[in-house]
Amino acid sequence: MNILSFYLNNFGRIMSALEVHIFIFLVALTFSTVIGMAISIFVTQEGREKIGRIILSVMGAAQSVPSLVIIALIFIFVGIGVKPAIIALVIYGLVPIVFNATSGILSVRPNIIEAGKGMGLTQNQLLWRVKIPIALPVIMGGIRSSSTIIIGSATVAAVIGGGGLGDFIFIGLKLQKPEMLITGAITVSLLAIIVDYIMAKIEKKVVSKGLQIKKT
Amino acid sequence: MIELTNVTKKFGNKIAVNNFSLHIEKGSLTMFIGPSGCGKTTTLRMINRLTPFDKGNIIVNDTPINDVNPVELRRNIGYVIQEIGLFPHLTVFENVAIVPRLLKWEQKKIERRIEEILELVTLNQSFAQKYPLQLSGGEKQRVGLARALAAEPEILLMDEPFGAIDPINRLKLQDSFLEIQEEIKKTIVFVTHDINEAIKLGDKIAIINEGNLIQYDNVSKILSDPANEFVENLLGQDRNIKALSLKKAKDYVLKDGFITVLDTESRESVEKKMKEKNIKIAFALDENNHLKSRFVLEKATETKKQKFIYNPAPWIIERQNNINEALSKMLEAGEKQLPVVNRKKEFVGIIKLSNIFEEVNKKTNIS
Amino acid sequence: MGFYISSRPNIAKYVINVASIMMTIPSLALYGVMVVAFAPFKLGLGIVPSVSAITIYSLLPITRNTYLALNQVKPEMIEAARGIGMSKNQILWKIKIPLSIPVIMSGIRIAVVMGVSVATYASLIAAGGLGYFIFAGIGRANLTMVLVGAILISALGIGVNYILLKVEDWITPKGLKVKR
Numbered sequence: 001m002n003i004l005s006f007y008l009n010n011f012g013r014i015m016s017a018l019e020v021h022i023f024i025f026l027v028a029l030t031f032s033t034v035i036g037m038a039i040s041i042f043v044t045q046e047g048r049e050k051i052g053r054i055i056l057s058v059m060g061a062a063q064s065v066p067s068l069v070i071i072a073l074i075f076i077f078v079g080i081g082v083k084p085a086i087i088a089l090v091i092y093g094l095v096p097i098v099f100n101a102t103s104g105i106l107s108v109r110p111n112i113i114e115a116g117k118g119m120g121l122t123q124n125q126l127l128w129r130v131k132i133p134i135a136l137p138v139i140m141g142g143i144r145s146s147s148t149i150i151i152g153s154a155t156v157a158a159v160i161g162g163g164g165l166g167d168f169i170f171i172g173l174k175l176q177k178p179e180m181l182i183t184g185a186i187t188v189s190l191l192a193i194i195v196d197y198i199m200a201k202i203e204k205k206v207v208s209k210g211l212q213i214k215k216t
Numbered sequence: 217m218i219e220l221t222n223v224t225k226k227f228g229n230k231i232a233v234n235n236f237s238l239h240i241e242k243g244s245l246t247m248f249i250g251p252s253g254c255g256k257t258t259t260l261r262m263i264n265r266l267t268p269f270d271k272g273n274i275i276v277n278d279t280p281i282n283d284v285n286p287v288e289l290r291r292n293i294g295y296v297i298q299e300i301g302l303f304p305h306l307t308v309f310e311n312v313a314i315v316p317r318l319l320k321w322e323q324k325k326i327e328r329r330i331e332e333i334l335e336l337v338t339l340n341q342s343f344a345q346k347y348p349l350q351l352s353g354g355e356k357q358r359v360g361l362a363r364a365l366a367a368e369p370e371i372l373l374m375d376e377p378f379g380a381i382d383p384i385n386r387l388k389l390q391d392s393f394l395e396i397q398e399e400i401k402k403t404i405v406f407v408t409h410d411i412n413e414a415i416k417l418g419d420k421i422a423i424i425n426e427g428n429l430i431q432y433d434n435v436s437k438i439l440s441d442p443a444n445e446f447v448e449n450l451l452g453q454d455r456n457i458k459a460l461s462l463k464k465a466k467d468y469v470l471k472d473g474f475i476t477v478l479d480t481e482s483r484e485s486v487e488k489k490m491k492e493k494n495i496k497i498a499f500a501l502d503e504n505n506h507l508k509s510r511f512v513l514e515k516a517t518e519t520k521k522q523k524f525i526y527n528p529a530p531w532i533i534e535r536q537n538n539i540n541e542a543l544s545k546m547l548e549a550g551e552k553q554l555p556v557v558n559r560k561k562e563f564v565g566i567i568k569l570s571n572i573f574e575e576v577n578k579k580t581n582i583s
Numbered sequence: 584m585g586f587y588i589s590s591r592p593n594i595a596k597y598v599i600n601v602a603s604i605m606m607t608i609p610s611l612a613l614y615g616v617m618v619v620a621f622a623p624f625k626l627g628l629g630i631v632p633s634v635s636a637i638t639i640y641s642l643l644p645i646t647r648n649t650y651l652a653l654n655q656v657k658p659e660m661i662e663a664a665r666g667i668g669m670s671k672n673q674i675l676w677k678i679k680i681p682l683s684i685p686v687i688m689s690g691i692r693i694a695v696v697m698g699v700s701v702a703t704y705a706s707l708i709a710a711g712g713l714g715y716f717i718f719a720g721i722g723r724a725n726l727t728m729v730l731v732g733a734i735l736i737s738a739l740g741i742g743v744n745y746i747l748l749k750v751e752d753w754i755t756p757k758g759l760k761v762k763r
Contacts, residue, residue, distance in 0.1 A: 060744075061741050061744065061745075063696065063744075064692075064696040064699075064740040064741050064743070064744035065736075065737045065740050065741065066699055066700035066703050066736055066737070066740055067700065068700070068703045068704075068714060068717055068733075068736065069703075069717075069733045069736050069737045069740070071717075072717045072720070072721070072729045072730075072732060072733040073730075073733050075721055075729060076726050076729055076730055076733075109299075109301075111297060111299035111300070111301040112301045112302075112303060112304075113301075114266070114297060114299075114301055115295070115297060115299075115300070115301025115302070115303075115360075116301070116303075117266060117290070118264060118266060118290055118295030118297070118373075119290060119291070119295060119314060119315050119318075119363070119364075120286075120287045120288070120289070120290030120291035120292075120315065120318065121287075121314075121318070122287050125318070129314075130303055133303075133305040133306075134303070134304060134305050136305070148606075148607045151609060152608075152609030152610060152611065152612075153609075155609050155611045155612060156611055156704075159718065159721050160721060166611065169611055169612065169615045170707070172615065173615065173618065173707050174707075178618075178619040181615045181616075181618070181619060182615065182616060182619055184612070184615065185611075185612035185613070185615040185616050186612070186616075188609050188611075188612045189608040189609065189612045189613075192607045192608055192609055192612075193604055193607055193608070195607075196604075196607040207305075208304075208305035208306070208347075209347065210304050210305045210306060210307065210347030210348065210349060211304055211305050213347055213349050213350060
């Protein structure tokens with residue numbers, strides 16, 4: 001009951017925090033995706049496969065660094081506020097995208113690339129018409145986990161003034177106000193689940209049907 | 217026309233192709249054969265510049281290939297590989313349409329072409345919207361061939377295209393491939409490690425070992441006159457029998473001695489026709505010329521004649537079967553004559569055991 | 584849990600779905616919920632809620648990966664094992680588990696890494712840990728303190744991940760590692 005009345009009494013505040021949260025998420029995801037794809041495309045070009053493999057192991061290690069660390073480092077080098085928070089999230093959100101896109105593109109079977117080359121596709125055509133569409137399920141998986149991670153880390157980014165729903169959790173913890181804490185936690189969880197659901201739908205839509213059928 | 221002159225290729229210190237010269241005529245099917253690692257695939261890949269060569273010159277259609285942009289060059293040379301490499305995210309239609317689209321053909325023209333090419337490789341039009349994962353190995357290979365032929369290249373390079381197909385389907389694919397080539401008359405270079413495939417398909421065979429061209433000649437010449445022991449071993453003990461396999465069923469097809477009727481015709485009318493023309497065998501076809509059944513008039517007693525139905529006709533010879541295959545089918549069926557069909561399963565005529573025996577006798581007399 | 588549900592496809596579907604959804608929930612949010620859930624027992628602060636939150640969170644990837652790993656073992660292999668007279672138990676221990684080790688281990692690795700990450704929040708409810716340096720450092724604008732915390736935590740995360748990778752490498756059957 002406490003929670004419900006808190007929700008109703010603070011509806012406006014919650015909604016504006018939710019808006020901030022979604023805004024931060026969208027901006028960070030867009031940047032992460034664009035930068036992440038650019039990096040992946042760069043390191044997977046022919047002749048750079050070695051760099052690609054190095055990036056893969058670096059990203060593998062980076063995935064084991066807690067988000068709080070990145071947020072802390074950004075705090076040290078950039079400061080406090082929404083912008084530093086977004087920078088931290090972009091960097092953290094990059095990791096799964098680069099990891100998945102790079103490994104996805106590198107694992108396109110060599111005979112497919114050979115066939116494409118043999119037919120006279122240029123490097124660019126090979127990338128955009130063959131490699132990326134075939135790697136798309138893996139790439140979309142990366143973007144999907146990136147969005148989960150960004151939403152989650154955005155709550156933590158509240159400590160450096162990122163705002164959003166994380167405020168409710170931190171303040172709730174500090175002031176020993178369970179209803180506030182729970183409100184923040186539930187709202188952000190719902191956001192994460194809904195976004196993940198939407199991303200799953202998008203994934204299904206953009207990935208070629210030919211890659212989704214099971215072998216008979 | 218493809219002309220290789222003193223072409224050499226090294227991988228590190230290892231010589232993969234050594235001072236290789238070869239002239240491939242327009243419209244001929246040339247087989248490259250040799251043990252694995254002999255340089256046959258490397259040579260093939262040099263023709264469309266997938267592998268650069270170190271020395272020498274390769275000329276395709278009067279132009280040195282190093283003067284042509286490799287992307288342009290490849291769009292005019294069809295390329296089929298063993299693993300096929302169909303793009304799994306595209307439908308059969310889209311796969312086949314790739315090069316025509318790169319060449320900026322009109323959509324209408326592309327659609328027409330794909331209909332035509334699927335027909336050529338005997339794939340039902342409904343395949344156009346399927347995805348590669350839904351196809352069997354043989355179907356994939358047909359699509360691979362269709363894709364390579366889509367933009368009507370003059371030259372086709374094939375790297376062990378049937379190598380991963382099971383033996384029975386491989387024979388079928390070879391038969392229909394030969395018929396397709398009869399129709400399209402492309403200049404084809406075909407790499408294989410299977411001597412039987414080389415003999416069955418090739419107009420000419422280039423035998424390659426350790427980067428060197430050992431012998432390059434017509435198939436019959438190679439069989440009758442192997443250049444050295446290496447070639448002899450490659451051909452095997454039974455090269456006389458293999459020579460027999462150069463003769464194809466299509467060369468013995470008879471167009472008379474039987475009549476054809478529609479499979480909807482009544483038995484009485486068929487029987488009447490047969491008696492009128494004094495012919496003992498009739499084949500019933502449907503509107504697509506597909507063989508449905510067979511009627512044979514046989515003497516049951518001295519005076520009375522009777523007929524019987526044979527449906528569906530189980531023993532059929534394909535035009536591209538060699539006479540070894542035709543002979544064994546006849547022996548298995550216990551028949552003196554069998555119907556012959558083409559790759560579209562259309563009835564083309566009959567073949568008689570007696571004619572095959574004549575050929576066998578000739579052969580054995582020669583060798 | 585993974586083992587249990589792997590032979591019960593009906594339950595498995597639900598468990599996996601729930602686990603997948605739970606994994607999308609931000610760790611801080613789940614953590615907050617844990618704290619509140621334990622509050623009535625006067626355990627709201629300190630070690631207990633931290634440990635339970637981490638345990639629950641870690642369960643998810645382990646369960647999910649174990650299940651997926653055991654199910655991806657090709658039916659023909661199980662058929663072959665049955666064909667040579669192996670019992671159900673033998674199939675599990677001698678065939679399924681060895682073949683699944685890479686995936687199971689990566690589930691454990693994800694769990695541990697997430698655990699390290701979630702543990703940084705523990706300092707918020709006075710359970711201590713390295714997170715303290717960061718949160719307190721940010722609160723007091725003490726950059727050195729934050730930096731020390733950040734370095735220590737990432738060293739822990741990367742280090743643990745590395746060790747587990749080695750363990751994974753060590754217990755994975757050689758035949759699965761051979762590159763063609």
